[in-house]
Amino acid sequence: MRGRTRRAILAAAASALARDRGATLADIAEAAQVGRSTLHRYFPDRQELLNATIVDSFRVVEQSIAAAAVHQGPPREAMRRLITAMVDVGDRLAFLFGDPRVLEESTACFEPDASVPTALSLIERGQAEGVFDPQVSAEWIQEMLYAITYTGWEAAERGLLPRHGVTSTVIRTFENGLAVRP
Amino acid sequence: MRGRTRRAILAAAASALARDRGATLADIAEAAQVGRSTLHRYFPDRQELLNATIVDSFRVVEQSIAAAAVHQGPPREAMRRLITAMVDVGDRLAFLFGDPRVLEESTACFEPDASVPTALSLIERGQAEGVFDPQVSAEWIQEMLYAITYTGWEAAERGLLPRHGVTSTVIRTFENGLAVRP
């Protein structure tokens, strides 16, 4: 099926580019188990593949985050669901946010999406309710949310953390930091 | 002076490669305000420049970290000095740790250095004294130490955080996380 091949290429592209942003089209084609000609048939040039991968990854991430229903329930619980959802799509996040340049390009092929404001609004709600640190900006909390999740994903990737322990470790670090309260 | 030019190239390389690991030799030469010929005269090929930049960055980072004297005093204070030292050499850290592949290559041109164990030993000491979270591994704390510092450096780079506020924000996040303790 044609849609099948397309999805395989996009998934392979996100995964390969997350691990190495300099990955060759040949690398990606091989990862997708597809000939380089076929890849070019679906995506005429590298830029188009990149754009399509960005759009697709946003879609996957958005979908996963939407399922977390971050606007419902207490902020702390909502954040835990959000983190779980983000860890689940770690490779897509690593692709999108692992390299600042990818994000810049996204504005060229994608309108400001709804998922980021979603996380930000949860953070702001949590700050208003006194659950998240009000001494730092909501944007900083959001940056750290991505950073901790990414670090957890990468740690699992390198075998430093067991896959099943990533979510709880990320949540724990997000909530408590690394020091014991005095 | 010859050493002067060499240092300028190495600093420019670390800085340029931290912001864009695909930076061209022409880009680096321009950033160092030096002709491409001159760059090649000092470093015959890209790999040699990369190796030299790795070695030099490790040296700079080690030196800065050494000044923090992390083996002295209470772990919490030592960690604050360490974080301050790391933020000071943020661009070098971003170059060394921003891309996992750079770190892999470093083993090819550099023996396992003394600075990383230094951070790790501080963490282990702090855990033993009940100052740092004993529920997660020391390696995880070390990963997060780099991740938070890097995020702070990048946030300042993008104007999201004021330069003078980076250190305190990083320390605060490291110690307390992003949630308010219940």
Place this chain on the structure above:
DNA sequence: TGTTTTTGGGACATTGATGTCCCACAATGA
């Protein structure tokens, strides 16, 4: 079965980065 669609691989041209060489020019120092 025969027809249509999709695929994989080979054979190019093109492009951009890289590495080499050379020479004129500027800076440094005796």
Place this chain on the structure above:
DNA sequence: TCATTGTGGGACATCAATGTCCCAAAAACA
């Protein structure tokens, strides 16, 4: 001042990635 050293830029070959085209084989479908 002259001589040595370091520098910048141009010219060039090389190489890897990219993009295009074509055709035979495989797969999907009737």
